[in-house]
Amino acid sequence: MKKREKSEVIIRLRDVHKIYKMGQARVHALDHLTLDIKKGEFVAIMGPSGSGKSTAMNLVGSLDVPTYGKIFLDNNDISKLHESDLAQIRGKKIGFIFQSFNLIPNLTAKENIMLPMLFQGVSFEEREKKAESLLKLVELQDRMDHYPNQLSGGQQQRVAIARSLANDPEVILADEPTGNLDTKTGDIVMKFLDELHKKGRTIIMVTHSPELAQKHAEIVYWIRDGQLEKVTRRK
Amino acid sequence: MKLEYFGIALKNLRRRGVRSWLTLLGIVIGITAVVALVSLGDGLKTAVNSQFQVSSTELITVQAGGLTGFGPPGSGVVKPLTKEDVLAIGKISSVEAAIGRNIETLKMEFNNKLNIGYAVSNPEGENGKRIYSYLDLSAAQGRLIGDGDNNKILIGNDMGDGTKNGFGKDIHVGDKISINGKDFRVAGILAKKGSFTIDRAVIIMEQPLRDLTNNTDEVDVIAVKVKSKDLMEIAKTEIEKLLRERRNVKMGQEDFQVSTPQAMLSNVNQILTGIQIFIALIASISILVGAVGIVNTMTTSVMERFKEIGIMKAIGAKNSDIFFQFFFEAGLLGLIGGVIGILLGLGIAFVGVDALNQFIGGNTPHQLSVFLVSFALFGSFFIGSVSGIAPALKAASLNPVEALRK
Numbered sequence: 286m287k288k289r290e291k292s293e294v295i296i297r298l299r300d301v302h303k304i305y306k307m308g309q310a311r312v313h314a315l316d317h318l319t320l321d322i323k324k325g326e327f328v329a330i331m332g333p334s335g336s337g338k339s340t341a342m343n344l345v346g347s348l349d350v351p352t353y354g355k356i357f358l359d360n361n362d363i364s365k366l367h368e369s370d371l372a373q374i375r376g377k378k379i380g381f382i383f384q385s386f387n388l389i390p391n392l393t394a395k396e397n398i399m400l401p402m403l404f405q406g407v408s409f410e411e412r413e414k415k416a417e418s419l420l421k422l423v424e425l426q427d428r429m430d431h432y433p434n435q436l437s438g439g440q441q442q443r444v445a446i447a448r449s450l451a452n453d454p455e456v457i458l459a460d461e462p463t464g465n466l467d468t469k470t471g472d473i474v475m476k477f478l479d480e481l482h483k484k485g486r487t488i489i490m491v492t493h494s495p496e497l498a499q500k501h502a503e504i505v506y507w508i509r510d511g512q513l514e515k516v517t518r519r520k
Numbered sequence: 521m522k523l524e525y526f527g528i529a530l531k532n533l534r535r536r537g538v539r540s541w542l543t544l545l546g547i548v549i550g551i552t553a554v555v556a557l558v559s560l561g562d563g564l565k566t567a568v569n570s571q572f573q574v575s576s577t578e579l580i581t582v583q584a585g586g587l588t589g590f591g592p593p594g595s596g597v598v599k600p601l602t603k604e605d606v607l608a609i610g611k612i613s614s615v616e617a618a619i620g621r622n623i624e625t626l627k628m629e630f631n632n633k634l635n636i637g638y639a640v641s642n643p644e645g646e647n648g649k650r651i652y653s654y655l656d657l658s659a660a661q662g663r664l665i666g667d668g669d670n671n672k673i674l675i676g677n678d679m680g681d682g683t684k685n686g687f688g689k690d691i692h693v694g695d696k697i698s699i700n701g702k703d704f705r706v707a708g709i710l711a712k713k714g715s716f717t718i719d720r721a722v723i724i725m726e727q728p729l730r731d732l733t734n735n736t737d738e739v740d741v742i743a744v745k746v747k748s749k750d751l752m753e754i755a756k757t758e759i760e761k762l763l764r765e766r767r768n769v770k771m772g773q774e775d776f777q778v779s780t781p782q783a784m785l786s787n788v789n790q791i792l793t794g795i796q797i798f799i800a801l802i803a804s805i806s807i808l809v810g811a812v813g814i815v816n817t818m819t820t821s822v823m824e825r826f827k828e829i830g831i832m833k834a835i836g837a838k839n840s841d842i843f844f845q846f847f848f849e850a851g852l853l854g855l856i857g858g859v860i861g862i863l864l865g866l867g868i869a870f871v872g873v874d875a876l877n878q879f880i881g882g883n884t885p886h887q888l889s890v891f892l893v894s895f896a897l898f899g900s901f902f903i904g905s906v907s908g909i910a911p912a913l914k915a916a917s918l919n920p921v922e923a924l925r926k
């Protein structure tokens with residue numbers, strides 16, 4: 286990935302609302318959310334449970350569209366797109382890392398990493414080559430043909446990191462990536478995220494841990510009741 | 521490109537439980553029935569039809585008794601036909617000759633083995649020779665029998681074969697066979713006809729056969745030779761009219777049967793077609809049940825894999841990518857059912873053709889229709905994938921966020 290100007294904005298949220306209808310009740314998961322995320326930034330999102338962090342991640346990751354408001358990814362408005370276009374965009378530009386790893390259980394580590402490239406029409410040989418080099422990156426080249434249930438939680442999360450990189454995305458979205466891991470294993474996972482950040486990737490991470498946010502993120506967005514409460518920057 | 525999803529579909533099939541394989545039973549049974557039916561049905565028709573080819577097309581058969589006419593001739597006879605009936609039929613203007621024949625099951629002993637076999641009478645005089653020519657019989661070994669051959673017999677080709685005749689030993693011209701306690705010498709062996717009624721028969725002159733069975737007047741079958749083919753129907757009507765008068769029965773209540781070979785053949789073919797339709801019906805029902813089963817198991821696995829679908833969408837799977845995975849998986853399920861069904865069906869047909877050749881005689885070959893097999897393969901994949909359309913659409917249209925929350 287080529288080095289970019291830090292000031293370039295890659296994600297722009299403008300007055301974003303997300304309202305879930307549950308029968309008669311309406312849940313205002315996001316409310317007037319406006320924020321910019323610059324290319325190459327390591328962003329942490331913090332806030333109480335139910336404050337709308339995951340909802341925001343899903344919108345940024347083009348898994349969903351806002352009820353009102355606009356979202357720009359790389360200066361393209363993605364707030365009104367249809368599912369097939371969204372799928373294409375998220376496949377190319379976004380890498381997801383989940384709290385519960387979310388590997389496909391009946392595919393090996395390598396096959397899991399190859400899968401995002403399959404959806405982008407990459408040839409088998411190229412997929413295999415890329416997957417192997419990514420496994421090397423997360424230091425799991427000797428676990429290539431293991432199935433997820435044959436890997437520890439930390440190893441699974443490293444495979445998930447490798448998978449998120451398969452299509453060289455601009456942005457890595459990590460929703461509580463260490464939430465299911467002990468501190469030591471979590472640190473190893475964070476080490477890899479730090480490395481990606483150093484190589485210039487934009488990383489947005491949801492976390493409940495102030496220390497983690499303090500240690501790794503350059504900027505922290507605090508969310509409460511679907512609204513931006515405050516922004517803190519590392520000195 | 522979409523073909524790559526075959527690989528994923530295959531992987532997904534491998535982790536399926538016994539339950540989803542059981543739902544394939546319908547497809548298996550259906551395809552088995554279709555394959556067995558088609559392979560066997562044609563063989564059966566060929567075999568049966570060849571049984572009738574041996575009877576000359578201008579021969580009408582007259583029998584007493586039942587309406588079905590498919591039991592062994594003469595069985596269940598209430599009022600037998602007689603020599604006088606034969607004479608009377610012979611006088612009808614469209615008839616060239618009427619020949620009475622008797623068919624008896626008798627105890628036969630050879631090689632110290634006792635078997636039940638059946639013997640057919642050959643009339644004395646001119647009619648005896650006529651029968652040979654009508655049925656186009658000739659001796660492969662020895663000679664045909666005629667007047668004066670009262671302690672001679674003529675045997676069908678299979679009767680001479682030790683592997684087929686039940687005596688465990690070949691019978692040769694000149695051998696002695698004891699029939700109902702009386703010794704007969706084999707004068708000849710008939711050429712192979714491919715029809716068990718002839719290949720398995722023992723032919724005895726009429727009088728000695730009557731003596732063996734204490735039968736003076738009764739006749740089991742009357743073979744009627746018509747003067748020309750165009751007169752078949754007329755002759756049939758006249759014979760029926762005559763016998764109604766002689767036996768004193770009304771139209772529609774005949775206790776006898778006058779059948780032309782064409783009518784018999786079409787009767788048998790009708791029954792065979794009926795059986796085929798019946799099995800085809802069973803096959804379609806089981807295939808339908810199988811299709812419903814596939815819809816069911818696919819719907820279940822879509823539910824079970826909600827999360828996976830969400831993950832795939834999160835890493836860039838388009839709706840069509842998800843659709844084809846499930847579509848192919850359903851198709852492969854059907855295909856697997858089809859392959860099992862084809863193997864079973866061919867197995868049944870193989871055994872069936874053997875049994876057919878054993879019991880009816882003749883030598884219907886084992887056939888493997890490439891067309892049938894590819895049709896069944898394609899058909900089972902088609903049934904599976906069509907059954908998978910609705911579940912696959914459901915999977916494809918899942919909202920990724922919802923799916924991930926499961």
Ligand SMILES: Nc1ncnc2c1ncn2[C@@H]1O[C@H](COP(=O)(O)OP(=O)(O)OP(=O)(O)O)[C@@H](O)[C@H]1O
Binds near residue numbers: 333335337340922
């Ligand atoms: N699909 C949905 N349908 C209805 N309500 C939803 C849905 N998704 C989220 N919500 C609601 O929206 C609000 C925000 O949820 P969200 O998952 O974004 O919270 P969060 O900040 O990620 O919480 P946590 O820290 O527990 O993960 C919650 O009140 C939640 O119940």
Ligand SMILES: [Mg+2]
Binds near residue numbers: 338339340460
């Ligand atoms: Mg959350």
